[in-house]
Amino acid sequence: MTLHVPRIAGIDFAAAGKQLGYLEIEYSDNENDAAVIPSPVAVISGGDGPTVLLLAGTHGDEYEGQILLQELIRSVRADDVSGRLIILPALNISAVREGRRVASVDGVNLNRAMPGQADGGPARQIASIVAEDLIPMADYVMDIHSGGIASEYVPSAFVYLGPTPDLWAEKVSAVEAFNAPYSVAVKPMLKAGSISGAADLAGVPMISTELGGRGTVSLPILNRARTGLRSLLGHWGVLKDERAVPEKPIQWVELTGRSAVHSTMAGLLEPMVELGQKVTAGDVVSRVHSVEELDRPAKDFHAPIDGIVAIVRHPAIVNVGTTLVNIAVDHGTTPPEGHHVPS
DSSP states (O other), X not given: XXXXXXXXXXXXXXXXXXXXEEEEEEEOOSSOXXXXXXXXXXXXXXXXXXXXXXXXXXXXXXXXHHHHHHHHHHHOOGGGBSSEEEEETTSSHHHHHHTSSXXXXXXXXXXXXXXXXXXXXXXXXXXXXXXXIIGGGOSEEEEEOOOTTXXXXXXXXXXXXXXXXXXXXXXXXXXXXXXXXXXEEEOTTOSTTOHHHHHHHHTOOEEEEEOOBTTSOOHHHHHHHHHHHHHXXXXXXXXXXXXXXXXXXXXXXXXXXXXXEEOSSOEEEEEOSOTTOEEOTTOEEEEEEOSSOTTSOOEEEEOSSSEEEEEEEOSSEEOTTOEEEEEEEEOTXXXXXXXXXXX
């Protein structure tokens, strides 16, 4: 028996072994008539077991996941696998080539494009393949993100609350197996068109990550995630001889509608807090200095709630509306309730 997906070249999803192929993303412009943008995919199958979909490069300026999945493709053999790994290490290949969050070819944020459009632009075609072809094949999904050029996160798993008690329990157990220092929980269906939302709609357990950021690679974070990824794949039962071995308790934090601190002034950002720092409502967390108005005082911005600094902006130039920091509710080592969102 063969199982071919028309939009994925070179892969028989029913076959055993390791296969390398690509998504066929059609694109035509002034220089290319009916060209194909090839987003690489690897499938490693070793017999009976679950199917795990692993994604990275959803945003092109987030690098840890790309490195981890490239390593996994090279190092894992079919004999190591119970079930099937579907791995896309450079999902939005055009953005990856440019090292940008979104690709200049269409300017579309792939993580806001689900369920996509089969006859749309490149990102919407990729979204359509992920939502319509790949997620329905999967028993579990992981999408590996970092903060990119603009932001830095506490190194964390990143999960949508809910949408059902059973799915939430699956997510919590996956977070514990991955064992990042933090886990960031957000409300159900936080962002329209996200991959996490598409997995929730399909009823497939999924966790994401935020592994640092600043448009570079942190070696300590990468090494911790490298161990965590294999631990998670062992927990999901797809990678033989791997077991979850937690290193230490996870700090659970939750982003809410009151977490973000937005600038109301254009200028230069002076950070007043560090990642992971505990703050109290009213504490100064950022300061913005005017560039042109030399007699204008700097403006302070304050923590809206008690909590932990979970995200900080990296570039110093900011405008009105720029998010400066995010303060997350601190749940300690206890996961939040799956359907509870603090006001």
